[in-house]
Amino acid sequence: MADILSAWRDPELARHLIEQIAQAADRPMKIMEVCGTHTVAIARFGLRDVMPDNVTLLSGPGCPVCVTANRDIDFAIELSRLPGVVITTFGDMMKVPGSHSSLSREKADGRDVRIVYSPLDAVQMAAAEPDKQVVFLGVGFETTVPTIAVTIKHAMAQGLTNFSVLSVHKTVPGALEALVNDPEVAIDGFILPGHVSTIIGPEPYRFLASTYHVPGVATGFEPIDVLQGVWMLARQISEGRAEIEIAYQRGVNADGNPTARALIEEVFEPTDAEWRGIGVIPGTGLAIRPEFADFDAAKRFDVTVPEPKEIPGCQCGDVLRGVVLPFQCRLFGKGCTPEHPIGPCMVSSEGSCAAYYRYTDYGRA
Amino acid sequence: MCLAIPARVILMSDNRMAEVDIHGVTRTVSLDLTPEAELGSWVLIHAGFAIQVVDEQFAAESWDLIKQIVWVDDDVPAEASA
Numbered sequence: 001m002a003d004i005l006s007a008w009r010d011p012e013l014a015r016h017l018i019e020q021i022a023q024a025a026d027r028p029m030k031i032m033e034v035c036g037t038h039t040v041a042i043a044r045f046g047l048r049d050v051m052p053d054n055v056t057l058l059s060g061p062g063c064p065v066c067v068t069a070n071r072d073i074d075f076a077i078e079l080s081r082l083p084g085v086v087i088t089t090f091g092d093m094m095k096v097p098g099s100h101s102s103l104s105r106e107k108a109d110g111r112d113v114r115i116v117y118s119p120l121d122a123v124q125m126a127a128a129e130p131d132k133q134v135v136f137l138g139v140g141f142e143t144t145v146p147t148i149a150v151t152i153k154h155a156m157a158q159g160l161t162n163f164s165v166l167s168v169h170k171t172v173p174g175a176l177e178a179l180v181n182d183p184e185v186a187i188d189g190f191i192l193p194g195h196v197s198t199i200i201g202p203e204p205y206r207f208l209a210s211t212y213h214v215p216g217v218a219t220g221f222e223p224i225d226v227l228q229g230v231w232m233l234a235r236q237i238s239e240g241r242a243e244i245e246i247a248y249q250r251g252v253n254a255d256g257n258p259t260a261r262a263l264i265e266e267v268f269e270p271t272d273a274e275w276r277g278i279g280v281i282p283g284t285g286l287a288i289r290p291e292f293a294d295f296d297a298a299k300r301f302d303v304t305v306p307e308p309k310e311i312p313g314c315q316c317g318d319v320l321r322g323v324v325l326p327f328q329c330r331l332f333g334k335g336c337t338p339e340h341p342i343g344p345c346m347v348s349s350e351g352s353c354a355a356y357y358r359y360t361d362y363g364r365a
Numbered sequence: 366m367c368l369a370i371p372a373r374v375i376l377m378s379d380n381r382m383a384e385v386d387i388h389g390v391t392r393t394v395s396l397d398l399t400p401e402a403e404l405g406s407w408v409l410i411h412a413g414f415a416i417q418v419v420d421e422q423f424a425a426e427s428w429d430l431i432k433q434i435v436w437v438d439d440d441v442p443a444e445a446s447a
């Protein structure tokens with residue numbers, strides 16, 4: 001433990017917090033970090049290893065690429081095969097396997113698939129190449145969605161007729177509700193995602209505490225932030241309290257980012273969404289509103305995909321629910337590595353399997 | 366993917382676009398989501414947009430951490446892969 005702590009900004013404070021957590025954790029507690037960036041921070045700093053025996057940290061469904069259903073990936077792949085279509089997306093999405101292929105494999109086969117840094121880049125491409133249909137594959141949570149909303153409004157203002165978005169965006173609070181209702185999971189508290197909370201603020205999580213009596217703490221990404229969040233949760237759980245608290249005052253305002261929230265509301269409406277490993281969760285998807293239908297790739301292109309297939313042997317879906325830890329998958333490190341990923345949880349830089357593989361020795365032969 | 370990276374607004378241009386300095390790298394981003402951002406503001410950048418105005422100390426702390434936890438594929442800009 002001394003080794004791990006010495007690399008941190010303030011080892012003394014960390015030690016103190018770990019002691020506080022051990023004191024507060026008077027019973028077994030399962031705490032789930034929802035956000036993929038937290039998963040990476042927890043793995044990187046060895047936080048699981050410094051937890052008292054009573055506290056189990058589980059990774060959740062907070063990697064947007066990982067929770068994207070095969071059906072949606074298959075749809076994007078079919079789109080890429082249409083003549084004249086350019087698929088644009090963030091880099092993380094490229095290697096994610098669908099039922100039979102991935103976007104990077106399609107690109108290698110000659111389809112026009114391009115990585116963009118910002119969705120606005122895709123709009124620029126559409127303006128520069130009017131003979132192409134540029135489709136942006138929109139994957140992400142509330143952090144990303146407002147950027148797509150603005151992008152669609154820009155495309156509309158420019159009068160573009162060759163730009164559209166395939167929206168497989170998802171919203172986080174409803175997924176947490178599904179996990180709370182899952183008897184196999186039994187979460188005692190959530191570390192809430194920092195930058196999703198930057199946009200939506202703490203309010204959308206309140207029902208977790210009031211309806212389900214499950215506490216949540218929004219926290220930052222420093223080891224000290226995460227430890228503070230765990231400590232606040234352990235205290236709540238041992239005292240029988242359930243509240244939504246913020247341990248990330250620097251990054252989360254009480255009402256999030258109202259401008260961003262208004263834009264999400266203007267361009268998108270809630271719909272059902274399929275999550276890998278969890279299934280369809282009502283109201284956790286975001287469909288493009290009819291006023292913006294011209295920019296909706298799902299409406300614009302008539303594509304049918306066969307029933308999706310799951311990847312044999314991959315337990316990514318169970319990993320995303322916190323039921324299976326990455327190294328418990330038989331393929332982890334043996335056949336499935338970041339260089340040769342078999343499932344999405346090993347592809348994304350913030351997938352749980354990738355984070356465990358890069359930063360820990362668990363299960364390494 | 367939900368990671369946001371701190372940067373400083375160094376030049377305001379038309380249409381709520383701005384140049385920001387991300388630790389020595391200049392990028393053009395949109396300020397559409399942060400109407401209050403102005404020249405010199407520290408902002409969090411995600412997917413080519415400023416998503417929040419933050420204070421300088423917070424920006425410095427976040428950067429230290431990001432350096433440690435983000436790895437980047439060769440062909441992918443950090444902010445897109447994060």
Ligand code: SF4
Nearest residue numbers: 315316329336343353
């Ligand atoms: S290690 Fe690979 S195969 Fe196993 S669950 Fe993770 S992504 Fe799937």
